[in-house]
Amino acid sequence: MKEKLIRSSFILAVGTVLSGNVIMGIQSIGAIFFIAAFTEGIHRWLLFPFVLAAMSFHMTVDQLIKYGVGMIITMLIVIAGEKKWKRFHKEWGYICMGGTLIAIAAGERWVKEGGNYFLIKGIVEGVFVMSSGYLLGMFIHLLMSVKVKKPKLKKNKEQWFLANAGKARLLACAETYRNLAKTFHGLSETPPDEFLMAEERKDYLWKRRMMETQVVMAGQLSEMAQIITDVAEDICGVVDVGEMLEERLTFHLKKKGILAKNILVAKVREQRNEIYMTVRTYKRKPINTKEIGDMLYEVCNKKYVPSLDTVTMVNKEFVTLRFEEDANFRLLSGLAKVTKENERISGDNYSIHQINTGRIVCSLSDGMGSGEEAYEESETVVDLMEQFLEAGFTKEAAIQMVNGYLISRTEDQVISTADICDIDLYDGVCDFMKLGASTSFIKRDNGVEIVPSQSLPLGVFHQLDLESVSKKLYDGDYVIMMTDGVVDRILETDPEEELKELIQNIQSVNPNEMAKQILYQILASYPESIHDDMTVIVLGIWKK
Structure with a gap:
């Protein structure tokens, strides 16, 4: 900052001296310097009095008033433009100065004899001040931008050493977590034969629960190791x-x-x-x-x-x-849902969570059965998924952790579906992960694409066979997710094809309206009582 202050003060001093002189018969040196320095922000509030005072040494009062008025008008227009528009181009300042001098010359044409001469002279002078000021402004900008490089070798070496030393310590910590995870895995792989010899079932169940807890702990340690590794890699990313x-x-x-x-x-x-x-x-x-x-x-x-x-x-x-x-795409969502007949609360839960500027994850879960108990189960799945993703876990690790929690939480089996839609708003790639979830659809301009589901829900087996399906989304595409209550209501032989045709015929471009139309058309086509909770989510993606 001190160096820039010295440079700007030097430019002001040199420009003031030049403004007080007539060089090669050119009297408008002061106006040229003023507009160049003012648009580049060189001591704006000192600039006008200094330049005007310097010009008074060689100009008549009429000339001084002419250039003074031109500079004041230009100052006011530039300041007002910068406040009103965020991207006010400095070129407008040069145009204002030249245009003001031309306008003053046009006024002189009507007042003085030989008016055409003054008009032509004013036009030439205005264009000259405008172009010369622009060139001088470029030179001043270059002068203010150039910085004398100082030796920073020692500082750079210190930064490099500290960054890599910190990275090495974090990687060592991550390796420790991985070794602990392997230890827990080894404990959990102990054959259960010795447990089968136990005389009491309670003892067997307790030891089995200990094994399951060890597997969950191993998964947590492995994921913590991966998170620490990622942080270590980011340290040297500056x-x-x-x-x-x-x-x-x-x-x-x-x-x-x-x-x-x-x-x-x-x-x-x-x-x-x-x-x-x-x-x-x-x-x-x-x-x-x-x-x-x-x-x-x-x-x-x-x-x-x-x-x-x-x-x-x-x-x-x-x-x-x-x-x-900034991301290249923006996303809007819509929701429609109905509750099972004679139930007060839906067993379906969902979350649309923005992880960062370019990533949005939609989670939809259907608890086993209906009512408050199913609601609590699906809410647990959705809340835990959101917390794990927010903490930096991958969606694969988050699902494994949630599954382990459901299995080890109670002796009663807790089963919930999980439908995960992970959308990258930078490149438009969408990753689907389905565990016992219903079919999803992608509505495009040229048709509807089916995203099927074949895996089992959460809470059935300890180890999950996770499969992710990636789809490229384009401007104006829609992702439609739904719970099995929607699909099961269709009594046709191939309900997915029936839904595909229904979605294709919907003309609405509003995600909320589209979700409502899908649900209400199914309810209208199959008017029997509602035997299961029904939820439809529509995600629309558009180019910014």
């Missing part, structure tokens, strides 16, 4: 933004009334950038972090949005922000 880019970001944000420091760019595993910076407001009102993301786009030519865990407002206190690359 990249140097480059001094030029850092200077441009700092300078651009300061012009908008924001002081920024400690700017870092991290490359996440998906090869997308995250920007970290510590900022506070400077001579302005508090600002929304989304507006700061728009300012980053002006410099980086890439859309950034604040992460979900970042504060929404920035004021005069320094705060650290994290910005993620």
Whole structure:
């Protein structure tokens, strides 16, 4: 900051001296310097009096008023434009200055004799000031951006050493967790013959429960090891933004009334950038972090949005922000559901959870039976899935953990379905994982695609055979998920094909309306009493 202050002061001093002179018969040097320095933010509030005072040494009062009025009008237009529009282009400042001089010359044409001469002279001068100011502004911008590189070899070495040392310690910790997991797996693989010799069934069941708990613990330790490994890999993911880019970001944000420091760019595993910076407001009102993301786009030519865990407002206190690359798609959801006849509460539960800017996971669970007990079972599945995913577990590990919990929780068997739809909003890829869940559908412009389910529900076997099906989604596609109460209500030989045709014929583009139409058309086509809870979820995806 001190170096930039010295440079801007030097530019102001040199420009003021030049403004007080006539060079090669050109009297508008002061106007050229003023508009170039003002658009680049060089001591804006000192610039006008300094330049005007310098120009008074060689100009008449009429000329001084002419250029003074032109500079004041340009100042007001540029300041008003920057406040009104976030992306106010500095080129408008040069156009305003040249246009103002031309307008003044047009006024002189009607007042003075030989008016055409003044008009032509004003047009030439206006164009000259506009073009020369633009070229000088580019030079000033370059002068302010160039930074003398200082030796940072020692600092870079220290950062490299600390980062890799921290990574090594975390990897060692992860390996310890993996070894513990293997130990628990080894204990759980003890043959059950010795238990079968037990005289009391209670003793056998207790020891079996201990084995199951050990398997669950082994899975938890393995997943913790993987999470720590991922964090260790991310430690060395911070990249140097480059001094030029850092200077441009700092300078651009300061012009908008924001002081920024400690700017870092991290490359996440998906090869997308995250920007970290510590900022506070400077001579302005508090600002929304989304507006700061728009300012980053002006410099980086890439859309950034604040992460979900970042504060929404920035004021005069320094705060650290994290910005993620904006997703390419947006998602809207719709829901329709009915409860089993004579039941007060539905046994179906769902969750649509945004993990980060570019990932949304929809979980749908159908508890065994209906009523409050089924509701509690499916709610447990959905809540645990959401918590595990939020903590950083993969969806495969989260499902295994939930399954282990259901098996080991009680002597009574607890069975629930799990229908997981994991959508990447960057590339539009959707991963389906179904455990005892009903068929899903993808509605496209050219037809409807079926996503079948063949695996058993949660709570049946300790080890699950997880299979994931990936589908590419495009602009305007819809994902339709439903519980088995919807499919089982259709009495046709092939209910999936019947549903496929029904979905294809729906014309609504609103996800909520589409979900309601699917459910209500099925209820109308098969009007007998409702024997099971019915839930339909529609997820629509569109390009931003």
